[in-house]
Amino acid sequence: MNNRTLIIGSGLAGITLVRELRKLDKEREIIVITADDGVFYSKPNLSNAFAANKRPEEMVLTPAVKLEHDLGILIMAHTAVARIDAGRREVVCTQGTLAYDQLVLAVGASQIPLPLAGDGVPDAISINSLADYARLRSRLAGKRSVAIVGAGLIGCEFANDLRLGDFAVDVYDQIEQPMGRLLPPVAAQQLRDKLTAIGVGFHLGARLEAIRRDGERYILIDSQGNARPYDLVLSAIGLRPNLALAKTAALATGLGIVTDAFLRTSDPNIYALGDCVELGGLFLPYVMPIMLGAKKLAGTLTGNPEPVTYPAMPIVLKTPACPTVVSPPPSPLGHWDETVSADGLRALFVDQASGQPSGFVVQGSFTKERMALAALMPNLSA
Ligand SMILES: Cc1cc2nc3c(=O)[nH]c(=O)nc-3n(C[C@H](O)[C@H](O)[C@H](O)COP(=O)(O)OP(=O)(O)OC[C@H]3O[C@@H](n4cnc5c(N)ncnc54)[C@H](O)[C@@H]3O)c2cc1C
Known part of the structure; x- marks a missing residue:
């Protein structure tokens, strides 16, 4: 009989699943094991919290005790799961061994370590949790300048936010344009121009080599020999799914848990x-x-299995300097058709095989078209 659902991870995935499960089944035993403190917060808000001067405590949406009470679950906080014994249906964590009938891994992803030399590298900070945000705020107290490594979505959002928070901000990337993997060059240039206009500096197209400590400061050194000092280095070079636990059970893994x-x-x-x-x-x-x-997984776990299909899912950038919405195409084969006006841009990605639009980017006044455009896009997954 399936009676105990064990969920590892109390991020958006773990807690949203609990909420969906409770809509379908008020009785089953649900235990959430989490390495963090188990509070529920909105991670996307971390990259626009500085400008709003949000204290970490203000960002907690639901304390763990309230989640436990409202959802009728047990949250084992500050408890890291070290190993899964799939044969015995048990997990081994810091507080002992726990049996499950169904196990859900909602263990998230971690920042890719900075592949740089120098004694300043360990001090670079990345933001992937509320605790990271609290650390960032305390490290920035009384400081003025920040170097952001990585001009992707998260790097650009933090650049905009920290600049609005009155920090001097420079963004580094070896790619020649911000958000190089998601935006066509003309949209990337718009984003760069608008962020530059609010005072963000860009150092693109040169490979960073090292971060060296210099007293309280950090010197960033690139492959062209430039050396610039900052009070803090923020790493935003991307995420990698957490696979270690899945590997202890020999689960199939690739880029993520398959x-x-x-x-x-x-x-x-x-x-x-x-x-x-x-x-x-x-x-x-x-x-x-x-x-x-x-939603679909809750159905599956309660005996009504339904496959997940992903429609086009536009991503709204939190870059108020340059409102941008991106719906990445499922296949990179095709070309961009761009319409540029004085107050924005629409770029449609035309799929090579079908000749139909399969992705889009809208900026400025064109962002109001995002819902209508999303409805025209093909599913991301079958
Ligand atoms: C700064 C920032 C801004 C973002 N903005 C947006 C946005 O605007 N729009 C958007 O769509 N997405 C955005 N995202 C992405 C979005 O926030 C994530 O997709 C989502 O929060 C991931 O949730 P998760 O539950 O999968 O992972 P996490 O939130 O990482 O949760 C993982 C959980 O697993 C636990 N855990 C891991 N390993 C173990 C273990 N061995 N034992 C016990 N517990 C373990 C952790 O403690 C944690 O509770 C943003 C992300 C960041 C970092």
Whole structure:
């Protein structure tokens, strides 16, 4: 009999799944084990919290005790799971061994370590949790300048936010344009121009080599020999799914924990949800796939299996200097058709095989078209 659902991870994936499960089943035993403190907060808000001068405590949406009470669950906080024994259906954590009938891995992803030399590298900070945000705020107290390594989505959002928070901000990337993987050059240039206009500095197209400590400061050294000092280095070079736990159970892994369309891993009693998942070759570390997946997975875990299909899921950048919405195409083969006006841009990605639009970017006044355009896009997954 399936009676105990064990969920590892209390991020958006873990807690949204609990909420969906409780809509369908008020009785089953649900235990959430989490390495962090188990509070519920909105991670996307971390990259626009500085300008609003949000204290970390203000960002807590639901304390762990309230989640336990409202949802009728047990949260084992500050408890890291070290190993899964899939044969015995048990997990081994810092507080002992726990049996499960169904196990869900909602263990998220971690920042890729900075591949740089120098004694300043360990002090670089990355933001992937509320605790990281609290650390960032305390490290920045009384400081003025920040170097952001990585001009992707998160790097650009923090650049905008920290600049609005009155910090001097420079962004570094070896790629020649911000958000190089998601935006066509003309849209990337718009984003760069608008961020530059509010005072963000860009150092693009040169490889960073080292971060060296210099007293209280950090010197960034690039391959062209430039050396610039900053009070803090923020790393935003991307995320990598957390696979270590899945590997202890010899689950199939690739870029992420490999699942089928039911979010089932290679073990029939173990599922995965959120930033740790690879489904159909896709790694989608965003909110929408979690919301859609949690609903379907709750059905599957309660005996009504339904496959997950991902529609086009536009991503809204939190860069108020340059409002931008991106719906990445499922395949990179094709070309961009751009319409540029004085107050914005629309770029449609035309798929090479079908000749139809399969992705888009809208900026400025064109962002109001995002819902209508999203409805025209093909599904991301079958
Ligand atoms: C700064 C920032 C801004 C973002 N903005 C947006 C946005 O605007 N729009 C958007 O769609 N997406 C955005 N995202 C992405 C989105 O926030 C994530 O996709 C989502 O929060 C991931 O949730 P998760 O539950 O999968 O992972 P996490 O939130 O990482 O949760 C993982 C959980 O697993 C636990 N855990 C891990 N390993 C273990 C272990 N061995 N034992 C016990 N517990 C363990 C952790 O403690 C944690 O509770 C943003 C992300 C960041 C970092």
